[in-house]
Amino acid sequence: MVEVADLIFINGNVITMDETVPRAEAIAVRDGRVIFTGDSEGALALKGDATEVVDLEGKTTMPGFIESHIHPTLYGLNLLELDCRPANMESITDILEAVSEASEKAEEGEWIQGWGWDDSKLLERRNLTRWDLDKAAPDHPVILKRTCGHMAVVNSKALEVSGITESTESPKGGHLERDKETGKLTGLLQEKAQGMAAVPEYGFDDMVEGMKLAQKDFAKWGITTVHDMSNQKHDLQVYQYMLENNELNVRVRPWMWAIDQNGWTGSLDEVLKVGLRSGFGNDMIRIQGTKFMLDGSVGGRTAAVAEPYEGGDKDSTGILYNTVEEIAPLMKKSLEDGLRVAIHGIGERAIEVAVKSFELANETLDITKMRNRIEHVGLPTDDHLERMKKLELIAASSIGFLYHIGDSYLKNLGPERIKRAYPHKSFKEYGIKAPGNSDLPVTNGNPWTGIYTAVTRKTISGQVLDEVQNISVEDALKAYTNDAAYSSFEEDSIGVLKPDAKADIIVVSGDPFEVDVEELKDIKVEQTFINGKQVFSKSKIPEMTKG
Structure with missing residues (x-):
């Protein structure tokens, strides 16, 4: 019996990433999986009365990207904080102004959190210090995470609240930086020393809100699968909650923080105790x-x-x-x-x-x-x-x-x-x-x-x-x-467009094999589909038509 497609893409430049059929013109999808790649005529032969048809008008189409190492919920929570990335804040002065503004709005004792600063790109070409932050927010604890995630800077109030004094020793695997001349703590916490800051944990609702923001960016970038490399209890609960409520628009591959x-x-001991094995899930x-x-x-x-x-x-x-x-x-x-x-x-x-x-x-x-x-x-x-x-x-x-x-x-x-x-x-x-x-x-x-x-x-x-x-x-x-x-034993189902693979599809602004290599970084994603469901669109491709 011939399968009738739910969704058909025609007249495209399809890069399948399938070595046996590297290029195609059309894709047919049913129940979230690819049932055909080939020419437009062959795809349209699978059209039924309710089939949605997209005319790609020659646009390049590919499998969705797989991000093999990111921190989805952490990124989401960062989107709720001060964005100190170089694109937003070029100097320490810019960062301090933002911290000062945040302190004026913050309640008494509330932590001010930020992320993304990079000393190599700041105009001053140096790390922030506690004394910088003290000028901007002397009465509120402040922590700003460096872009690498391996260092953070805190102010004097944060050191006080966290019980870190001049006599506190660096933890094993971490370092409390001290000024070379005075020997005093600079507020820079490196590696495991970051865990010494008594920063309050975010709530579950905050994590859900952040993840919703994060997956919008994933879809915009054409990312349809992400490997979460720091998964803890609440991360897994967020993903499950969003899946149960039909709000999860990206495949998640969690690695449990050991x-x-x-x-x-x-959670190594707990995970082993309950018998969890690689591959469990859906x-x-x-x-x-x-x-x-x-x-x-x-x-x-x-x-x-x-x-x-x-x-x-x-x-x-x-x-x-x-x-x-x-x-x-x-x-x-x-x-x-x-x-x-x-x-x-x-x-x-x-x-x-x-x-x-x-x-x-x-x-x-x-x-x-x-x-x-x-x-x-x-x-x-x-x-x-x-x-x-x-x-x-x-x-x-x-x-x-x-x-x-x-x-x-x-x-x-x-x-x-x-x-x-x-x-x-x-x-x-x-x-x-x-x-x-x-x-x-x-x-x-x-x-x-x-x-x-x-x-x-x-x-x-x-x-x-x-x-x-x-x-x-x-x-x-x-x-x-x-x-x-x-890397996740899924080479036949994702990262490729061929029969029985998942219909994770992106439409992009140019053919990476044809554009000048300098233009690779400028290619934009125009549409993103997961399981054949559109989760992002910015292109001028005509609306889907039925029948």
Whole structure:
């Protein structure tokens, strides 16, 4: 019996990301899945009386993007806070004015929270301090998170409320920065020290409100699936609540935050106790595994690198959170109970701990088919890549960093190390799957900037970082479609347009294979569909017609 389509796209330039049929003209959809890709005549043969037909008028159409590493609810909550990103606030003066305005509206004792500042892009080219914030809001506790998420600055009131004094010592895996001349706390909290700030938790309703805002941006960027890399109890409840109320418009792939770190509560023991395994869930929400974290960021100079940062002393090599002896047994517990592992490792020292820990687990348990992941994989050595290949580990590469904060990477790493930062050409040569990501809200979540940088190795300022690790447009697109889908065992159902795949479809303003590479970053998403349901539209494509 011939299936009758619910929705048909005709007269398009369809990039299927299916190697067997890479291009098509039309797509037919039924019950949220693709039932046909081919020519318009073949698609229209599946039309019924109630079928909706979209004439693409030659526009380029692709599978929806998969963001392999972001923090959806965190980004949503950030959208409720002061937006200190460089696009909004160019200087410390701008930030202080916004903080001052917020303090005038705040109730007594209310925290003022913000996010997104980047010292490398501020006019003053320095970090904020407690003394800066004291001028703007002396009577309200203030915390502003840096764009990388690995540092925050607080004012004196926040230190007082949090019980942090001049005699307080830095926690293991964190650092309370002190002024080099006076020895006094500057208010900068690095890595695990961020968890010392007594910031009140957001409520459930706040999280739902924020997630609704966040998924609007996902749809605008053409993102139809997101991997939540810091999932905790309330995150999972938010997704389920929104799904139950038909308000969830993006597929979510949660990774459960494993142990207490950076102010976040781990749930490894509880998750293992109830018997949760990777793959549990449905097409909209599906559990992936557990997430661990080993170091910080290059932008904040806290990633655990092998050699000192440019211009730093011999001890300027970042912060390593855990040793192999500490983290390997925890990872093994997760793997033995059927929960895949993703572990954050940017610097060489962190990546070494991650790889060695996976190797130890593999001695007694074959983990090679589990598609475990190292997150970011900022500075792997050839030895790391060889060992990752043997274990069939996935490199969840934050290639988007090089566009948005690549200038600070070059400054902190120098011209030689940058040649192997997020090395997509090397990943391909070693046969390592490397889905791309932005780590939103660390950097902007628009996948086209990551695709552009993977191809050009250029930063937002136009600086060419290197001419060593460039990859093709096709491979860059795979990083946000096929390879990202592979990382969740879904390469046949998402990130591709072929029969039986999910009808996650985007219509874009240009053909990435035809435009000049410099225009890749400027391609816009005009329509986004999830399960054949339109969740975003800004294009001039004619309205759907029936029959």
